[in-house]
Amino acid sequence: MSDAALDRQEPAARRRTARRRVPYPYTFYIPAGVIYAVMFLVPTIASFYFALTRWTLFDSHFIGFGNFVQFFREPFLVQGLVNTLIFGISTSALKVVLGLALAVLLTSRIPARGYLRAVIFFPVLVSFIGVGIIFVSLMHPTRGAINVTLETIGIDGPGWLTTPWLALYSVIIVDVWKGVGIATVIFIAGIASIPSDYYEAARIDGATKAQQFWRITLPLSRPATVTVITLSLIGGLRTFDLIWTMTGGGPGFSSDVVASIIYKQYQSGFYGLSTAGNVVLFLLIALVMVPLTTWMNRREIDI
Structure with a gap:
């Protein structure tokens, strides 16, 4: 391959690498990720924890799998x-x-x-x-x-x-x-x-x-x-x-x-x-x- 062809391919390769490294497209995932975490992940994790407790609006006591046994x-x-x-x-x-x-x-x-x-x-x-x-x-x-x-x-x-x-x-x-x-x-x-x-x-x-x-x-x-x-x-x-x-x-x-x-x-x-x-x-x-x-x-x- 000639030196001229290599010179033409090198800028193209650099542009492709630059596009891959630009974080801009991934920022569009952030709003959806935040909503998903707030509306689904956090309540789900909290539910798994509170299912192992005897709780009220003001306090909670860890009782293990007691609620499931009773269920x-x-x-x-x-x-x-x-x-x-x-x-x-x-x-x-x-x-x-x-x-x-x-x-x-x-x-x-x-x-x-x-x-x-x-x-x-x-x-x-x-x-x-x-x-x-x-x-x-x-x-x-x-x-x-x-x-x-x-x-x-x-x-x-x-x-x-x-x-x-x-x-x-x-x-x-x-x-x-x-x-x-x-x-x-x-x-x-x-x-x-x-x-x-x-x-x-x-x-x-x-x-x-x-x-x-x-x-x-x-x-x-x-x-x-x-x-x-x-x-x-x-x-x-x-x-x-x-x-x-x-x-x-x-x-x-x-x-x-x-x-x-x-x-x-x-x-x-x-x-x-x-x-x-x-x-x-x-x-x-x-x-x-x-x-x-x-x-x-x-x-x-x-x-």
Whole structure:
């Protein structure tokens, strides 16, 4: 290589080195890092510490894992943990199944497709508190519109929110009704992104609608499925407002979830125990979601 070529390459190399050493681009991370540390890291670390103490607003006493031992010894606390898993898994599974079915329907050539999309998405815009208040009235055992309607056709409606074994599942139904709209929108976006050439080739080969769904729509909408499962499962595991509005965790403790138990413990002044519940909920979500998302993303890459 000639000396002239070396002279031309040397300034370029110096400029690249200078650009790498300039700290200016990294300063844009500082605001986000500060917000993340203040809003997430500091409260998380503080929660882990205070979960090991018996504390009030003015003092604290370190007691080790006493709060966690008490948490798992209380039957209603363990019941709340089980209810949380039931609620999270049930709502997530139903939103995936119903959301995908509705998305397939609403991406087909049916009349008033745009209007139906708006109707299905509308409950997402209503707050959980508003939805809870409405359904408490609709599910009233004697005066509720649901049981009154069932009575007109000769069916005695159950106590949707007053029967211990049924209360949690009644709230699950309401949560799915409210949240299936966002799942449907995500699936619609996923289905719309599938190239139409695949369907045209399948029709030429004589594939039926069912075969097109199982061979094309379902596999290629996998990213949307992963998104819906992730969002709905995290939301279900940390649910509180709908449970609290509709049942308050009752009757008894039959519909309590970890979040509602935490709130009750705070109300009663058991701050250390409630903080331990927060840590248990955090670890529960992490233990469920980290392996699940890792597995789903790996499967997506393999496909």
